[in-house]
Amino acid sequence: MRKVIHNELYTKRFGIELAQKLKPGDIIALIGDLGTGKTTLTKSIAEGLGITEMITSPTFTIVREYMSGRIPLYHFDVYRLSSAEEMNELGYEEYFFGQGVCVIEWADKIMELIPQGSIIIRIEYGINEEERIYHITNIT
Amino acid sequence: MKDNKLITLGIETSCDETSAAVILEEREVLSNVIASQIKVHQAFGGVVPEIASRHHLNNINPVIDSALKEADITLRDVDLIGVTSGPGLVGALLIGLATAKSMAYVLKKPLIGVHHIQGHISAVYIEHKELEPPFLALVVSGGHTSIVDVTDYNKYEVLGHTRDDAAGEAFDKVARVLGLGYPGGPLIDEAAKKGNPHAVEFKRVFLEKDSLDFSFSGIKTGVLNYLNTQKLKGAQLNVNDTAASFQLAVMEVLTAKTIVAAKRTKRDKIVIAGGVAANSLLRQMMKDECERKGFDLYFPSPILCTDNAAMIGCAACYKYKSGLVDNLFLDAYPNKAL
Ligand SMILES: Nc1ncnc2c1ncn2[C@@H]1O[C@H](COP(=O)(O)OP(=O)(O)OP(=O)(O)O)[C@@H](O)[C@H]1O
Numbered sequence A: 001m002r003k004v005i006h007n008e009l010y011t012k013r014f015g016i017e018l019a020q021k022l023k024p025g026d027i028i029a030l031i032g033d034l035g036t037g038k039t040t041l042t043k044s045i046a047e048g049l050g051i052t053e054m055i056t057s058p059t060f061t062i063v064r065e066y067m068s069g070r071i072p073l074y075h076f077d078v079y080r081l082s083s084a085e086e087m088n089e090l091g092y093e094e095y096f097f098g099q100g101v102c103v104i105e106w107a108d109k110i111m112e113l114i115p116q117g118s119i120i121i122r123i124e125y126g127i128n129e130e131e132r133i134y135h136i137t138n139i140t
Numbered sequence B: 001m002k003d004n005k006l007i008t009l010g011i012e013t014s015c016d017e018t019s020a021a022v023i024l025e026e027r028e029v030l031s032n033v034i035a036s037q038i039k040v041h042q043a044f045g046g047v048v049p050e051i052a053s054r055h056h057l058n059n060i061n062p063v064i065d066s067a068l069k070e071a072d073i074t075l076r077d078v079d080l081i082g083v084t085s086g087p088g089l090v091g092a093l094l095i096g097l098a099t100a101k102s103m104a105y106v107l108k109k110p111l112i113g114v115h116h117i118q119g120h121i122s123a124v125y126i127e128h129k130e131l132e133p134p135f136l137a138l139v140v141s142g143g144h145t146s147i148v149d150v151t152d153y154n155k156y157e158v159l160g161h162t163r164d165d166a167a168g169e170a171f172d173k174v175a176r177v178l179g180l181g182y183p184g185g186p187l188i189d190e191a192a193k194k195g196n197p198h199a200v201e202f203k204r205v206f207l208e209k210d211s212l213d214f215s216f217s218g219i220k221t222g223v224l225n226y227l228n229t230q231k232l233k234g235a236q237l238n239v240n241d242t243a244a245s246f247q248l249a250v251m252e253v254l255t256a257k258t259i260v261a262a263k264r265t266k267r268d269k270i271v272i273a274g275g276v277a278a279n280s281l282l283r284q285m286m287k288d289e290c291e292r293k294g295f296d297l298y299f300p301s302p303i304l305c306t307d308n309a310a311m312i313g314c315a316a317c318y319k320y321k322s323g324l325v326d327n328l329f330l331d332a333y334p335n336k337a338l
């Protein structure tokens, strides 16, 4: 599915709505260049899950956990990983196959680990500064 | 003990530096050995966690040995062991922790886990023997951007922090899109010296009127948008001008908010710490502002701004003297809050 996101407000609305449908074990793989709004979208998903903590960029520690919402949120940024094997060191299986929702920035770096049934959102810059194009697919 | 003074062994492995230091009492550095992995990670354009852990593992023992040797002491002289327990990369933290724990166990000496950011703040004590809390601190690094009211050696109140990217992270990301390489901070600092900081007016993000929080994801996207517009126009990109303009925009916000926070808390001393505190423009702007507004300014020399174990040893000694000792169950906390 292709969706035009006109501005940040649409990103917010999209994230909050998406969050309503999420259940434990769901995985959302975000793919898109620097600054396309992966963290911004994750903030809205978190808001939709009822998370009250501040969501900040996980680039530095690779994964951050948020427990204050309806379902736990595990927020990954795997940009700095050089290979999918490195995910083992983080104990990723406990997150991916656990009772929370995983949102993964730069998921293309670890595509072989993304399980079936995950939602993939590819984000591209649009024509205007605030516009983004979402390409949404499910891995089946 | 040495001359009846406490000896602390500090260990730091939270990110890409493996470091060990020997500290006499709170503030005297007998040795501070740092094995940097920056060269190793340059090829990848940033720290690669698994590679980082492996290098820590190889480096940790030789680094501790040289720290002891340089301080002219043996392990038996060590009175307490301080180690970074978070935040950081979990695999990297665990190497330092496992080493510290086994040493504490074998030597039967107290073990003290140190918050990395408390370490960065404590770095300032080492070179400014007269500095005592309370003061207002701006901690700016690769993973943090916080304004902290330091009310006592072990009492901190975070007044504001970044809502998205840390300042150092923004430097690293912008350096990447400008093709400058890694680590971005020092490279942008250098490039900016040759550029015009008013060439591009990037938006300064101050958030709500009274907020002491920061947001740097907008300026990252702002730089990208600017690059795209230049490309569409077929215009030549001036890297130095872009770097200088970006840097000024970030530093204006950091400086302004720090001054507001100091006024609000009625502190007369301001400290800047963390990797980004090495930035030449930030230092100059803070100096000018503090002079104009009547604050005393303190910052560490560049080597104590980036990750090092001397700051961890110093912080550990202060914690020890306040009775804040951990046991061998001490764990790594990758996302620990201050
Ligand atoms: N429609 C939009 N959706 C999301 N963000 C937008 C939009 N329009 C503008 N922005 C701005 O773009 C920036 C996106 O930054 P963000 O850190 O979320 O990107 P990211 O994809 O996570 O980057 P990184 O690759 O560094 O992790 C924010 O400053 C946000 O305000």
Ligand SMILES: Nc1ncnc2c1ncn2[C@@H]1O[C@H](COP(=O)(O)OP(=O)(O)OP(=O)(O)O)[C@@H](O)[C@H]1O
Residues within 6 Å of the ligand: B014, B015, B087, B088, B116, B120, B140, B141, B142, B143, B144, B167, B168, B169, B171, B172, B183, B184, B185, B186, B189, B274, B275, B276, B277, B278, B279, B280, B305, B306, B307
């Ligand atoms: N001269 C400089 N100007 C701007 N930024 C700089 C400069 N020197 C270093 N930095 C930045 O400082 C950061 C590294 O600082 P530091 O080693 O304290 O961070 P870290 O340990 O990786 O993160 P944290 O301390 O948050 O855990 C990097 O982002 C680097 O680009």
Ligand SMILES: [Mg+2]
Residues within 6 Å of the ligand: A038, A039, A040, A057, A058, A077, A105
């Ligand atoms: Mg992000």
Ligand SMILES: [Mg+2]
Residues within 6 Å of the ligand: B116, B120, B141, B142, B274, B275, B306, B307
């Ligand atoms: Mg640091």
